[in-house]
């Protein structure tokens with residue numbers, strides 16, 4: 001029995017990386033019976049059936065620590081939420097929603113990456129507002145900030161996510177030159193023409209480091225979230241939750257609210273305002 005990790009799945013075959021080699025494996029029938037679909041990122045055990053041609057059979061899947069739906073990938077260590085300093089401009093609404101989703105999905109690390117820093121200075125105070133997260137400025141065009149970003153991803157599985165055209169694939173090409181990701185308008189045209197599910201792949205960056213590219217999105221819905229859960233997904237609130245006068249404090253209008261007391265101090269006003277906005281949105285959806 002061997003241990004490995006699924007790096008991609010194509011037409012019922014799974015490519016499993018183990019000890020520096022990749023094995024092509026078919027899944028044994030029991031997964032279908034248990035309604036478990038092997039997913040990119042899964043830690044698995046498998047049996048080698050043909051050592052020379054590196055073929056095998058997938059036996060078991062370890063319990064997942066987290067899973068994303070789009071792109072469908074499991075056991076992520078890090079999400080790199082990518083925006084452009086300009087063209088397109090930073091969309092704070094999408095940024096805030098994505099941060100909430102990343103926390104809700106239990107992704108241990110979240111990095112905010114502002115690409116295209118060759119086009120504009122940061123006028124958005126990103127570092128001040130989002131000080132709870134590491135922020136890195138890059139230019140895939142000028143090859144700046146790439147080493148810093150690469151250093152932050154070492155030894156992890158990281159998913160690049162963010163709006164279309166911000167330079168996710170361009171950054172991945174800089175970090176892993178041999179990855180040859182499609183970039184620019186061509187990639188989007190091809191994408192729109194496709195109706196099949198996209199292939200999700202862990203791209204090997206060496207040294208136990210993997211990167212997942214994903215197609216851009218234009219909006220994000222927090223659909224299934226309950227309004228009262230939202231507070232747990234604002235990292236800035238964490239140490240104050242449970243310290244309000246009322247145990248069920250919503251941190252909106254209540255007196256002696258430990259969160260509101262910190263707004264403008266350790267909790268940036270902008271983040272609190274966004275919490276109130278999203279809280280009201282979730283309530284109106286109920």
Ligand SMILES: Nc1nc2c(ncn2[C@@H]2O[C@H](COP(=O)(O)OP(=O)(O)OP(=O)(O)O)[C@@H](O)[C@H]2O)c(=O)[nH]1
Nearest residue numbers: 116139140141164165166167168169170183184216
């Ligand atoms: N000026 C400048 N342009 C960049 C930079 N990075 C990427 N671009 C350009 O921006 C365009 C979009 O880049 P992509 O890498 O395809 O963007 P993406 O985020 O992968 O887009 P989707 O795959 O559609 O989600 C391309 O024309 C790139 O050449 C940068 O740092 N500076």
Ligand SMILES: [Mg+2]
Nearest residue numbers: 168169182187
């Ligand atoms: Mg892309």
Ligand SMILES: [Zn+2]
Nearest residue numbers: 244249251257
């Ligand atoms: Zn409160």
